[in-house]
Structure formats: structure tokens, C-alpha cells
Amino acid sequence: MDNPNDDSAQYLISTVSKRSGVKSDLVRAWERRYQAVTPIRTAGGHRVYTAQDIARLMLLNEATRHGHSISQIARLSLEELRRLVKSEQTATVLTSAPISATGRRCLAEEYIEKCYSSVVAFDANTLEAHFEHAIVELGTDAFIEHLLTPLLTRIGERWRSGELRPVHEHMASSIIRSLAYILRNNNPVAANAPRMVVSTPIGQLHELGALLAAIIAELKGWQVTYLGANLPAEEIAAAVCFTNAVAVTLSISFNNDDLVIPREIRRLKKLLGARAALIVGGRAAADYKAVLDEAGVLDVQNYDHFRAILDGLAAGHSAQISDGLASVE
Template identity: 70%
Template sequence: MTVTNDDTAQYLIKTVSKRSGVKSDLVRAWERRYQAVSPVRTSGGHRVYTDQDIARLKLLNQATNNGHSISQIAQLSLDDLKQLIKNESITNALEPAVNETSIRDKYQIAEDYNNKCYAAVLAFDAQALESHFENAIVELGSEAFIELLLSPLLSKIGERWKTGELRPVHEHMTSSVIRSLTYILRNNNPCPANAPRMIVSTPIGQLHELGALLAAIMAELCGWQITYLGANLPAEEIAAAVKYTNACALTLSISFASEDNIVAKELRRIKKLIGNDVTLIVGGRAASHYQGVLSEIGVPNIQGYSHFKEILKQLADQHHKTTNG
């Protein structure tokens, strides 16, 4: 697991000593004599160390206890030191291992995670799924996480659900995990002060919320301020939320095509209730099935990830013009 490399967290020598196990005097001596660490200084001259320095000193301490001479290892890289310690515990070989991280393509990484995540969904292992997601966010970044991992994964789940490989409960579990992830994603890029507001939900009868969740996360990443309502809400409730928040857009996800015309009815009612000042966006696997109603009420059908992003951008620009101009 990649530990959050806190550039922010900085320590004075006492803390470093306590945590690395190397006495303060010795830490200074190692710096003076062999440049084992290179702490920055406060304006008053006190040494300020990073987490990396602590890790380094810890390893150096271990290595010297193993019989290594400090002068010989003081300047090794962190990776080399790790290698050293590791080899020690097995054999006595002290080859300076070349530690070159293989440069893999993001697509490859995303695909790997995709398989792992899908396996976790199939095995109904929520903890594993969350852990994979967390790692993927760190490794890929929010943007690529959504575009290369989350979006394809949800499509896959949608398909497999139809074939019967997955049950509804698999989707519920996955939704639940993703919902708690929104907290990380939101904190990764805090939304700007006067961001445009948007409501995200699914109309009544539409119980699947994965599509809506994806839309909400995407929009949040594009700088929108989202109020997410979950699935299966009647037109009046959705419209009330739009009114309460003074949102300038409403996104609905439709993933299941039913032959009764409840969804069509609801869409018409929603459009009527929110009026023309609020932009209605409809996406999802089954949105095209309602092409008729959608064009009737003047709602463009979303053609996938980049199309949705483009529309969001356009609307945001429009919003800023009307509020700032």
C-alpha cells in the first residue's frame, strides 16, 4: 500500500528520534559526517524532517544493527536500503539492487484493477472492492479512475446482471461501496466557491443507482456542486430538491427499459415541474429506449463519458456568464 507521502507533515528531531529509534545526537552526527539525511531548517535553524527521513533513519538503524558500517550505507537510496534489509533476512548477499519501477501504461493498470474489482464484486467481497478502489484512485488519479476503471466496470456489471451472472444484490453492494468512496473523491478536489449546482437522481421505478452515482462523481470532478438523492424518486420530490437548492441542472439516470410508460410519464412531469430554466440531462444504459419522450421534451441523449463532460463544461460556462456578467 502506498502510504500517503505527506509533504505537509514535518517533524522536529525529537519526534524523529523517537520514531526512528536513533538518538538525536546520533541523527545529527550521521548528517554531519555522512549526509545520511538532509533536513530543511526553520528560520531559526532547527532541523525539520519528513516522513521519508524517518523511514530512512529507521532502515539505517536496522542495517547498522545488522553489522553494516554507517559510512558505507548512509548515502544509499531508500529503495536500496529496503532491499538491503530484505536480503539480509534471507541470505548475506549485498548486491545493490537496481530498483526500477516498471513503467506500465495507465490503461494496463486500469484493466488490471478492473479485473480485480470485478472479481471482488463476483465474490461479493465489499472490503476487497473498497480496498481495490482506494488503491486505484491513488495510482490512477481521480480522472483516470473514473474514465478507465469505474465507467467500464459499471458497464460490465450492467451487462453481467442481464445475463444472470450477477444478482441485484451484487449491484446494491457495489453501489454501497462506491457511495462511501465519494467522500475521498470529493475531498481530492474541493469544489470552487460559486460552482453551479446540480441534482442527481433516478426517476420512480428506476431502482439501479450505479449510473446516477457515476454521473454524480463525474460532475463533481468537473467542478459542480452535487446534491445526490439516490434512486427511485417521484417527480415532485426531485423537482422540490431542484427548487430548494436552486440548482441549474438536473441529471437523471435510466438503466432499465420497461414496457409500461411510467418513466415516460415521470419524465414529462419532471420537465413540466422544473420548467425551462433548469437544464435536464438524461443518461444511462436504457436512455435511448425513451428517445421519443426525450426529444419531445427537448432533452439530448448522453452519448457516453466525453459527451457528458462536454455538456457539463458548456453548462458551467453558461452559468458563470449569467452569474458574473
């Protein structure tokens, strides 16, 4: 790989992210996992990058958009990356129309079978490779909706029937978490974008549903603060205050057959008041419909419904900003 210190100018990661178009967390992930760039550290411990690093990241970003796996191209030289990107740009001009929605569904079904076979074989490396390729071929939204969700449902069903062990589900979930940096929106978020906090209520330890909700919201242009799993209502409400969020999204994956979830929903709704909307979804959300209706929660039915809710809240947020500007004038 090229020497990252060929030029003397040094840039902090915030500047590198803006100039290369690659989000800071993705820069760190490519650096940590694939040694795509090798920054040096200042006396104060800050990473600093060169103009050559920025050029590499721009080319890597473009190449991955064309379907190349970062693990296979991360160590290419600058010249090799330039040739690769140039060849892809030429090929794009000659390609036919993008894959149709029906084609995506068929492709997703093929990937489901391949991924499930890898889970059964407990082959983590092959499963991760299938996921990486599917994300590129399907796009993030279709990957989540048409591949990942049905796959996780199948794994859960086979686990409960005894065909798979809990460790199979844990292995698949671990890989999905590790790939979150690929799934997340890599485009800059508008400064006035609506803000959201995403978590799971106390006692809900499975966070994949919440993580996927956070990714979908980011793709819709929201600025998301993802808190992970198992938080009490008071902490979630505190995060809303710290971030000025206009919405909270909770994922409920399991019915614990106790009074904790109803209590936490009521408590959080009271703490939020009119400050932020409360959105609840997940595999077990329907089991708590009575308390969700009672509290006036926005109950997510499916991914399209969640996106529609986000659009409605974003429109209301934009209207509030416009009204505020008009009053100032």
C-alpha cells in the same frame, strides 16, 4: 495515536475543513471508519476538534494524495505522518513523468481483472482494497470511466447470463457506495459555482449511475445536491427551487417497459421550464430517446459528452453572473 486534547483551542468541523483542506464529510468518514481523529462533543452535541486534529488531517490528506491507504496510516502519530509526508515529497522530486493516458487504460484493465476475480470469489475486503488502490493510481475520472463502468457492465452481463448471482452485484455496488467519500471532490467549490441536482426518476432504484454523475460534476467544479434514487418529478423540481440549481441530471439504468419514465420526463421538463436544464443519461436512456427528443432533454452519450455539456452550461452561468454584475454597476 496522539491525544487530541493536548491543546485547549477547539474548532467546529467547518473551520477544521477549511484549514485542513479535507471536506467535512470526509473528516467524518475518516473519524468513523478509521479513528483518524477523536473529537470531543460540546454540551450541545457539536463535535469540536483541536489544532492537533487539524495538523493530523492536513498530513493524512497529503499522504493519501501520494497513494497511501487511509486505513493503513490513520493511526500513525504526528511525527510518523510528518516523516512519511516528507519522504514522499522527496521521492516526488525524483520520479519520472506522470502515467500516460495509454498507461492508465492498461492499468485499469489489470484492475478490472483483479476486481472481477474478487467479485466472483465474493471477497468484499479484497475488492474494497483494489478499489482504494485503483482510485489513487488512476485518479477519479479514469477510475470511473476505464475501470468502474466496464467492470459494472461485465458484472451485469454475467448476472443476466446466470454466471453470477444478484448478490454479487449487490455486494460490489455496496462497496462502491461506501467509497463515495473518497471519490468525491475534496477541493473547495467556488461560492458562485453553478448548482446541480442529481437523482433518478421514480421507479429507477439503481442509483450508481446517478452517484457517478454527481461525482463527475463535482470534479468539474459544480456544487451538487445528490438526492439518491426513485424520486417523483415534483420532488426533484422542489429541490431545484430550494437550491437555485441551473441543471438537473437524471440516470436511467433499466427499461421498466411502462409509461412511468416518459410521464416523469415530460412532467419534470414542464415543472423546470426555462429555470434549469434537464440532462439524462444511463444504460437505458437510449430506450427512451423518443421522449427525450420530444422534451428537448440534453441526452448524454458518454462521459466526455457529459463533461462538454457541463462546460457549456457553466459558461452560460458565468456569463449570466457577469451580465448581472455589469447591470448593477
